[in-house]
Amino acid sequence: MSARIYVPADTTALALGADETAAAIAREAAIRGIDIELIRTGSRGAAWLEPLVEINSGSARLGFANVDESMVAELFEAGFPGRCSHRSSINQVDALPWFANQHRLTFARAGLIAPTDIEQYKAHGGYTGLSNALAMNAKEIVDAILESGLRGRGGAAFPAGIKWRTVMETSADQKYVVCNADEGDSGTFADRLLMESDPLQLIEGMTIAGIATGATRGFVYVRSEYPLAFKRMNAAVAAARAAGYLGDSICGSDYAFDLEIRLAAGSYVCGEETALLDSLEGKRGMVRAKPPLPAHKGLFGKPTLIHNVLSLAAATSVLANGAAAYKALGSGRSLGTAAIQLAGNIRRGGLVEIAFGASIREVIDGFGAGSASGRPLSAVQIGGPLGAYLPPDSWDTPLDYEALAAAGGMLGHGGIVAFDDTVDMLKQARFAMEFCAVESCGKCTPCRIGSVRGVEVIDRIADDQNKQDNLRLLGDLCETMTHGSLCAMGGLTPLPVRSAMALAGNPLE
Amino acid sequence: MCYPLRLDLTSDTGVMTTSNIHTIIEPFCTLEGGLLPALHAVQHALGYIPPEASETIASAFRVSKADVDGTVSFYAHFRSAPAGRHVVEVCRAEACQAMGGRDLEEYAKASLGVDWGDTTADGSVTLEPVYCLGNCACTPSIAVDGKVYAKVDERKFDRIIGSLKGQEASI
Numbered sequence: 001m002s003a004r005i006y007v008p009a010d011t012t013a014l015a016l017g018a019d020e021t022a023a024a025i026a027r028e029a030a031i032r033g034i035d036i037e038l039i040r041t042g043s044r045g046a047a048w049l050e051p052l053v054e055i056n057s058g059s060a061r062l063g064f065a066n067v068d069e070s071m072v073a074e075l076f077e078a079g080f081p082g083r084c085s086h087r088s089s090i091n092q093v094d095a096l097p098w099f100a101n102q103h104r105l106t107f108a109r110a111g112l113i114a115p116t117d118i119e120q121y122k123a124h125g126g127y128t129g130l131s132n133a134l135a136m137n138a139k140e141i142v143d144a145i146l147e148s149g150l151r152g153r154g155g156a157a158f159p160a161g162i163k164w165r166t167v168m169e170t171s172a173d174q175k176y177v178v179c180n181a182d183e184g185d186s187g188t189f190a191d192r193l194l195m196e197s198d199p200l201q202l203i204e205g206m207t208i209a210g211i212a213t214g215a216t217r218g219f220v221y222v223r224s225e226y227p228l229a230f231k232r233m234n235a236a237v238a239a240a241r242a243a244g245y246l247g248d249s250i251c252g253s254d255y256a257f258d259l260e261i262r263l264a265a266g267s268y269v270c271g272e273e274t275a276l277l278d279s280l281e282g283k284r285g286m287v288r289a290k291p292p293l294p295a296h297k298g299l300f301g302k303p304t305l306i307h308n309v310l311s312l313a314a315a316t317s318v319l320a321n322g323a324a325a326y327k328a329l330g331s332g333r334s335l336g337t338a339a340i341q342l343a344g345n346i347r348r349g350g351l352v353e354i355a356f357g358a359s360i361r362e363v364i365d366g367f368g369a370g371s372a373s374g375r376p377l378s379a380v381q382i383g384g385p386l387g388a389y390l391p392p393d394s395w396d397t398p399l400d401y402e403a404l405a406a407a408g409g410m411l412g413h414g415g416i417v418a419f420d421d422t423v424d425m426l427k428q429a430r431f432a433m434e435f436c437a438v439e440s441c442g443k444c445t446p447c448r449i450g451s452v453r454g455v456e457v458i459d460r461i462a463d464d465q466n467k468q469d470n471l472r473l474l475g476d477l478c479e480t481m482t483h484g485s486l487c488a489m490g491g492l493t494p495l496p497v498r499s500a501m502a503l504a505g506n507p508l509e
Numbered sequence: 510m511c512y513p514l515r516l517d518l519t520s521d522t523g524v525m526t527t528s529n530i531h532t533i534i535e536p537f538c539t540l541e542g543g544l545l546p547a548l549h550a551v552q553h554a555l556g557y558i559p560p561e562a563s564e565t566i567a568s569a570f571r572v573s574k575a576d577v578d579g580t581v582s583f584y585a586h587f588r589s590a591p592a593g594r595h596v597v598e599v600c601r602a603e604a605c606q607a608m609g610g611r612d613l614e615e616y617a618k619a620s621l622g623v624d625w626g627d628t629t630a631d632g633s634v635t636l637e638p639v640y641c642l643g644n645c646a647c648t649p650s651i652a653v654d655g656k657v658y659a660k661v662d663e664r665k666f667d668r669i670i671g672s673l674k675g676q677e678a679s680i
Contacts, residue, residue, distance in 0.1 A: 011642070011643060011644055011657050012644050012646065012647055012657075012659060014656075014657065015644050015647065015650065015656075015657040015658050015659035016647060016659050016660075047646035047647050048646065050647070183643065184640065184641060185641070186600075186602030186603040186604045186605070186640065186641045186645060187602075187603060187604045187645045188641075188643070188645065189643040189644070189645055189646070192643040224549075224586045225639060225641065225642055225643065225652075226643060227655050262542075262545065262546065263545070263546070263549055264545075264584075264586075265545060265548070265549070265584035265585070265586035265587055266584050266585035266586030266587075266639075267583065267584050267585060268640060279545065280542050280545075281541075281542040282542040282543060282544030282545050282570070282580070283544070283576070283580060284579055284580050284583035284584075285583065285584075299542075300541065300542070341645065341646070342646060343604040343607075343645035343646050343648070344603065344604040344606075344607030344608060344645065344648065345607040345608055346646070349645070349646025349647065350646050372608065373608075381603055385602065385603060385640075415604075415645070417603045417604045417607055417645070418607060419606075419607045420607075423607070427611075428603070428606075431603070431606070435602075435640065438640070439640070
């Protein structure tokens, strides 16, 4: 029997040379006459171990970390792909504390299987949720989502079940399910990882959502910076369609559902749901005033269930294992698991899926193991470019929506970007305004003009020109943007600005 | 994907023809909200979206020329003039900043001798800013013609740019 060798192929593993590693393994095996079956997976999300090469040993998977192509010959020399001792060996992968201390639901399959292989997907529990959903009526499915306590994972944390119920109860000749895969926040990559590693799960979640809400068409809006995710989603849709999991009769039932993957075009604000809908309609991505809610009048004016990738994926867990099992995890009103993404200046970066409620420090120290640079960490930005910078004295705050908000922060999409003590907080405040100026859709004045003026005022503060007056002006400007902007772009930009200014020793009123 | 990849769809005189544009966008005219996919297809085929194609695209989608121009100009990914033979995108976002991304930005501009959006004098490289490539745990990141590179310092940047020139020399 040929030896199975698993080599990851998500964007990060590829950026670290996984293709070259895979080619070297194939070459070396051929030279030595060893029969191998090379399986390209997505990634488990342990970016710090990539390229992480794995082999089977009984039912366990043994890993070899950071295998670059130059290491492959010596690895074979040591006995690979048999059990062997080598400096890259990490033994049983899921026994590693970094994995063993996680609670993986959404990312349980990531990195284990060939991403678009339906049989492997099913062998690892895939399509159990859909199969259960097909035995339920729409209301029972929606009740399960309501009961689970699942909240939108894109950042706004709105109760998912209420959205599902609203779309279900709104009658129309056509309804849509739209997946927001425009993951533009720096420090986040969970959506990308899921689409590149387990894309069928997103398709399954959208199919369940379609059945529950009466939508027969779906769109996944993928950012253009994610060409691999776009490609893999398309391959997964083709595989699902060929196997009868998409189309006019889902698994032989009376339900029809099909979906299309659409490519965005490099606009951060299109991650805002109403701007996204405009973009899907083929227009500039301009934010819409709400109401009407997308659930009543969304894509092409029709009732639309719009959710982040992780929310739709989580629906498969709820339907597979039941609402009770899902809500048994988490804390307070933040139930289930959070996909925390450790990024920036962090030693062991990657995706950590855990129940809500662990403290920032537990995650930064326990999983992240401190800074990559070896210098002390001095701040983390949580929740993307619209999230606050939090100093070490606030790191005992639990990672749940309410606790972080109470601490002046925002969990957002779960990205944590770590900075060491060389960070210049005034520059970070300036960048927050600059980013808003670059990405504003331009519809409302506080965001469009305020961000440009914000950069200028911070430059004057940095230059020590009328510092007190300019600090007052910046505080006033932040106030206007917070209360006067149409969406979170302008409305939340003051969060990183204020928190970074405070850490720079210039608190705003 | 939608990086410089030029099919020769120009006529003998080198001018984009209306019928070529029609051929490219035709499959998207019946799609719901097909304008963005059509614009992607034009850029994929030609390397950019020629302003003179706006009218043809507008009439195919029954929108105004201003709608098409406004849509093209709104999105950072769409370009209305040809890029260099390679597009190098340097991430400017926070996760890269945390690992020296600001220095890499300056180094990229200085070593290529261009500012954001510009193309080197020999036409080989267009330098673009990008706001997150989703490789945030192994930063700083850049992308060259859509391929992402991780943990890019100045030496690695030079090596990557050098290999682009090497590829060109060997053609």
